[in-house]
Amino acid sequence: MSGLKHRPPADAASATPAEGLQLPRGSKVAAVLLRLLDHSWVSLVAAFAISAPIGLVLIASTGADPWFATLVTIDATVGTVNGIVNTLVYAAPRLFVALGAIVALRTGLFNLGGEGQLQMGALGAIIGGYYAASILPGWLGIPAALVGAVLFGGLWAGIAALFKLWRGADEMIVTLLLNFIATYFVLFLIQGPLRAVNSSFNQSERVPQTSELPALFGTRLHAGVILAIIVTVLVAVFLSRTRLGLELRSVGLNAAASRFQGLPIAALTVGALVVSGGIAGLAGANEVLGTQFRLIQGFSPGYGFEGLAIAFLAGLRPFRAAVLALVFGGIYSAATLLQQYAGVPVSIAYVVEGIPIVLLATFSGLQLLRAKRRKG
Amino acid sequence: MTGPTDPTDTPPRLRLRGMRRSFGPVVAVRDVDLDVAPGSVHALLGENGAGKSTLMNVVYGLHRRDEGSIEVDGTPVDVVRPADAIAAGLAMVHQHHMLVPSLTVAETVSLATPGRRVRWDRGAAAGRVAELAGSLGLDIDPDDRIEELTLAGRQRVEILTAVHRDAKLLILDEPTAVLAPSEVEPFFELLRRMAAAGRSIVLITHRLREVFAVCDAISVMRRGALVFSAPTARTTTAEVLGHLVPAAAPDGVTDAATGAVKPHPDAAARRPGAAGGPGSAGGIVLEVQGLRAPSAPGSTGLDDCSFSVGGGEILGIAGVEGNGQGELVRVLAGMAASPGGRITVDGEQLTGRPPRDRIAVVPEDRHHDGLVLDLTVEENLVLDHLGDYTRLGLLQAGAMKKDATAAVDEYGIVTASTSSPVRSMSGGNQQKIVLARALSGRPRVLVVAQATRGLDPGAAGAVLDRIRAARDRGTAVVFIGSDLDEVLSVSDRVAVLFGGRIVGEAPASTGRAAVTAWMVGSEPEQSPEKRPEEDPA
Amino acid sequence: MDAILGVFFWSSVIGLAAPLLLASLGETLAQRAGLFTIGIEGLMLGGAFAAVAGAIVSGNALVGLAAGAFVGLGLGAVYAAMVVLARADQVVVGIGFNLIVLGLTSLFRRTLFPGGMTAPDTSLLAPVPIPGLSAVPWLGEVLFDQSPVVYLVYLLVPVTAWVLWRSRWGLAVRASGDGAVAASAQGVPVLRVRMQAMLVNGALAGAAGGILVLVQSGGVFVDDITNGRGYLVLALVMFARWLPVRVMIGAVVFGAADALQYVGQTIVGDGFPPALFLMAPFVLALVVWLAVSTKSKGPRDLGLPLLG
Structure with missing residues (x-):
């Protein structure tokens, strides 16, 4: 019935060589994705409500007492000051990655490379916060580190944009591959060139105190958490209130129409990935300057995919992502405490985080099918 | 319309009773009864949007029917998906062809023909296709890829596919639209030959002349309902035209049923x-x-x-x-x-x-090229000249809203708010947005x-009025x-x-x-x- | 230089390529049918875990390998139910699926096998030289002194090609990925075909995980043992343009990059950092992408659900 369904092939066939650039996958997938992920809060809560008892069963299977586990979970999240602090601290890096992913996904670009971008961001933070800081006045330490992180993360993601524009390579695959390259590259550096003198671990030198993100209230809490909140607001404003943000969303929702209206698709593709990677890079800076104070092997327990999971669950909305990052931070905080007190492996967190995603995606797929059948 | 009491011995090839299908609030097919005789060419006439294609898509299982029954040669069949229709001996040649682009002709034909063997014999399949094409007088190379064929070529492949699996009833949706004038006559001969061989053919068309040249029976649809059905021999062009285009369609105004x-x-x-x-x-x-x-x-x-x-x-x-x-x-x-x-x-x-003050374009497919459906009315209205609404990188929401409100008033666009997504709007209102954006640059051309494609009559009239005003x-x-x-x-x-x-x-x-x-x-x-x-x- | 040309190096290349190749053949079928399996990392990881668990419980490495394939099949069935039947977004589900499998395998390793996971006896999968052929200098030694399952994996290359281009099912698979709606209109049971392709993919990926751990890693399962090989498989299938023979060539090239870490020490000496060797296959994948033609666009409906 609709023009969409019976589009004559002549239209599709008349592309010119000048349009050699492949449209972002979004031309088909991301517009659907946004609507697919448009769940209500109710279904989000429901998904976690299904996931939580499964988690408890798994905890019980390890021999731990589920009731004790519940109490520990409360302590580790909202029950104690320490719990709240840990939840916030664990939420911050995941939120940075999620926000970065949101910018790319909203443009219809599947940036699955948050892990690599945060690794490079951490490297940039060390270069800015340790090496550059040594020749800069002290107060420039933190800005230099942050700039380094954004630059390294952004340029790293930009590689995927170049592959896409030059070779038509799928950004999904390229960013996945770049994850491993970045991780091993950072490992190579802290095993060799950047390794701290006289250290028994694979780690860099400690950043000077002037480059550390200030601690808050005398706890583990640090300014990275506040930075994460600021960046959340900035991303939300960027997407909804700026010209560039509108252009990115437009490309993500309908690349063909965007091109027809004259939007520069290639430039926007590069821009979206670079901004996305830059934000993810801040996750690395957050870890280096706020919690580890060094670049240290294995500092990311998989923030990349967790951040991506948050972005999906949040339906690509920045403020929802902030809330869900808190939930993920709480889960991780509880899992670490459970490992300490009850010997439950921390990896249980992945299961509890993964189940809601799978549930909601399935759920949304069925809804999409039903809507399609109704409307024809 | 056709009497259910045809006292013939052989049941009709296709018998539809009470077929009904709605899309949301729109009833696209309204309680249609239709009989198609064996070995006949049956024309299904109607203007754009009269429901001809939808009816046949429902028969073929591409849309689910809300109500109604389908019988083939007197046997009730429950068609839920195309595979059911195919099993019942039906085949459909679509207006925009339903073929897998990367397959060869031989592969395409084999794909549509059920077989029990695991192995697919490429050579044998190609041979069968070439032979069958020869017997039908069709010019087809079994090794050509579908994506390299012209629309007419693809149509031949679909017909060949239907004959190859020995379909008893072929539904052809506007088949002559893709044919060169010289191809039309041989095509009609092919239809007659297939009918003579006992196959039934439903020819969906809106070209009256074709109908009298080739069809044994004629049915007319209007506004989703079947309004007329008779053997060709017992009717006249004038009578059919009368049902097709009711008299007293007001001058210059769109027809209420079709737009x-x-x-x-x-x-x-x-x-x-x-x-x-x-x-x-x-x-x-x-x-x-x-x-x-x-x-x-x-x-x-x-x-x-x-x-x-x-x-x-x-x-x-x-x-x-x-x-x-x-x-x-x-x-x-x-x-x-x-x-x-x-x-x-x-x-x-x-x-x-x-530049937009020189040439402005309203593209053919507004969903694909014209609009970003999930953006708001305001955003769509300025998508091609965002620079005018930007200061220091920030969008001027106030100016966007003001101008959008003015455009909504001027063009009579019905929307809950200028900040609603255009996806929720009707086609006519969507088209008005595209037109408003194009004309807002005061283009010379x-x-x-x-x-007016896909618009209801009122909206189509309004859009045309705007074009005339420009x-x-x-x-x-x-x-x-x-x-x-x-x-x-x-x-x-x-x-x-x-x-x-x-x-x-x-x-x-x-x-x-x-x-x-x-x-x-x-x-x-x-x-x-x-x-x-x-x-x- | 000797090490690079040596029989040992190339023999390990052929072996290391096998799990990648096996999973890639399954993924080729799945992508040809329109399914983009980000979750293949999880399918391989689940298979690897099950293979070692099966080998420990039964004491028989072959039973372990079968368990890997079987668990892969089961995970594939779950995955297919979500992306094919429920039309869940393939990327979103894949990300969640991989997290869950990573969490579960790591959890079960600690709770079910607190003493660590090492298959007791993998001799059934040890190399079996093929009489005569393996005596051919260099080439025979490289190719024909492998584990029996490695031979089988390479035999699957022509089998996959045959299935895709010479069987009715293969025809339906290609149609389902390149024009799902059209294929459906021609009577092809697209959903069923996609389910089947995903089950095959699951079983092959599971078995690939099993081979990875039982044949290449001495039967020791550690957390996240696949370590991105699933994503390598995705890259491999894409720039091999969904062609089994090119997939095989690609797998061998990656196998060579993988094997470098074993001979690297002998080439460069102790100073050479292992991290760069670990990085090699991934860098190679990117470089290959710069070199290959991207003319053929691949299955048009890749990653898209069949609606309606």
Whole structure:
């Protein structure tokens, strides 16, 4: 019935060589994705409500007492000051990655490379916060580190944009591959060139105190958490209130129409990935300057995919992502405490985080099918 | 309509009772009863949107039916998906072909034919296809890839596929739309041969002339209902026409059922001063010379396409789809290059994307090219000139809202709010947004492609009024349409696009016969006033 | 230089390529049917875990390998139910699926096998030289002194090609990925075909995980042992343009990059950092992408659900 369904092939066939650039996958997938992920809060809560008892069963299977586990979970999240602090601290890096992913996904670009971008961001933070800081006045330490992180993360993601524009390579695959390259590259550096003198671990030198993100209230809490909140607001404003943000969303929702209206698709593709990677890079800076104070092997327990999971669950909305990052931070905080007190492996967190995603995606797929059948 | 009490021994090949299908609040097919006899060619007539294709899509299982029963040769069949229809012996050749592009002809034919063996014998399949094609008199190479075939070629493959699996009933949706004039006669012979061999054929069409040439029975649909059904021998063109186009369709107003605009006897006469020639009102504004675009499957591309349009004039571009319309729009929109071609507006040659105060384009497919459905009304209205609403990178929400509200008022766009997504709006309101955006730049030239496709009659009328109003303000309008009646009624002058070039031009008021002839690639006959399609046989 | 040309190096290349190749053949079928399996990392990881668990419980490495394939099949069935039947977004589900499998395998390793996971006896999968052929200098020694399952994996290359281009099912698979709606209109049971392709993919990926851990890693399962090989498979299938023979060539090239870490020490000496060797296959994948043609666009409906 609709023009969409019976589009004559002549239209599709008349592309010119000048349009050699492949449209972002979004031309088909991301517009659907946004609507697919448009769940209500109710279904989000429901998904976690299904996931939580499964988690408890798994905890019980390890021999731990589920009731004790519940109490520990409360302590580790909202029950104690320490719990709240840990939840916030664990939420911050995941939120940075999620926000970065949101910018790319909203443009219809599947940036699955948050892990690599945060690794490079951490490297940039060390270069800015340790090496550059040594020749800069002290107060420039933190800005230099942050700039380094954004630059390294952004340029790293930009590689995927170049592959896409030059070779038509799928950004999904390229960013996945770049994850491993970045991780091993950072490992190579802290095993060799950047390794701290006289250290028994694979780690860099400690950043000077002037480059550390200030601690808050005398706890583990640090300014990275506040930075994460600021960046959340900035991303939300960027997407909804700026010209560039509108252009990115437009490309993500309908690349063909965007091109027809004259939007520069290639430039926007590069821009979206670079901004996305830059934000993810801040996750690395957050870890280096706020919690580890060094670049240290294995500092990311998989923030990349967790951040991506948050972005999906949040339906690509920045403020929802902030809330869900808190939930993920709480889960991780509880899992670490459970490992300490009850010997439950921390990896249980992945299961509890993964189940809601799978549930909601399935759920949304069925809804999409039903809507399609109704409307024809 | 057809009496359920046909006292013949053999049951009908296809018997439909109470077929009904709604899309949301729209009833697309309304309680249709239809019988198709074995070994017959049965025409299903109706204007665009009358529900012919939907009815047959439901029969074929592409849409689920809400109510109704389907019998094939007296056996009830429950069609839920195409596989059920195929198992019952039905086959459907779609208007926009349903073939897998990367497969070869032989693969395509085998794919559609159930088989028990694990192995697929490429050589044997190709041999069978070649043999069958020969026996049907079809020119098909089994090793050709579908994506390399023309639309007519793809149609032949679909028919071959149906015959290969020995379908008892073939449903053909507007099959002649993709055929060159010289291909039509052999095609009808093929249909007659297949009918003589005992197959039944349902021919969906809106061309009355074809019907009397080839069909044994005729049914007419209007507004989703079957309003007439009779053997060809027992009816006349006039009678069928009477059901097809009810009398007293008000002049220049869209038909309530279909949204198609009825031809006004002399459209140009309504506007004093409009004669049949470029520049008659305001001098030549748009001049197009030697546009070229490569041909592609399903389209001829452009081949030395030239024309000019005056200010305050609507030039209609008529033509069968696939003769370069899509490419013409893309070239004029600056979306595709035309090596060697030249586009000038007010004497100034344009390269690349034209400034929006020179040429504005309303693309054919508003969902694909015109709108970003999930953005808001405000955002869509300014998508092509965001710079005007940006300060220091920030969007000026106030200005956007103010201008959007003004446009909504001016164009009569019905929406809950200017910040609602356009996805939730009706097609007519969506099209008004595209038009409002195009005209907001006060372009010298407005290019409109398939302006009223899929719109309800009221909306179609409103959109056409807007286009006329732009013309009256001195804009040069290029009106590209596939509905000849609409093109004739809106335009001042009509040019015919055939094989990627303009093959003829005529005043809209008197040129119908000539235009009709040019559209199928032949030369007009002597008397230009003759209207073959409406002549009683 | 000797090490690079040596029989040992190339023999390990052929072996290391096998799990990648096996999973890639399954993924080729799945992508040809329109399914983009980000979750293949999880399918391989689940298979690897099950293979070692099966080998420990039964004491028989072949039973372990079968368990890997079987668990892969089961995970594939779950995955297919979500993306094919429920039309869940393939990327979103894949990300969640991989997290869950990573969490579960790591959890079960600690709770079910607190003493660590090492297959007791993998001799059934040890190399079996093929008499005569393996005596051919260099080439025979490289190719024909492998584990029996490695031979089988390479035999699957022509089998996959045959299935795709010479069987009715393969025809339906290609149609389902390149024009799902059209294929459906021609009577092809697209959903069923996609389910089947996903089950095959699951079983092959599971077995690939099993081979990875039982044949290449001495039967020791550690957390996240696949370590991105699933994503390598995705890259491999894409720039091999969904052609089994090119997939095989690609797998061998990646196998060579993988094997470098074993001979690297002997080439460069102790100073050479292992991290760069670990990085090699991934860098190679990107470089290959710069070199290959991207003319063929691949299955048009890749990653898209069949609606309606």
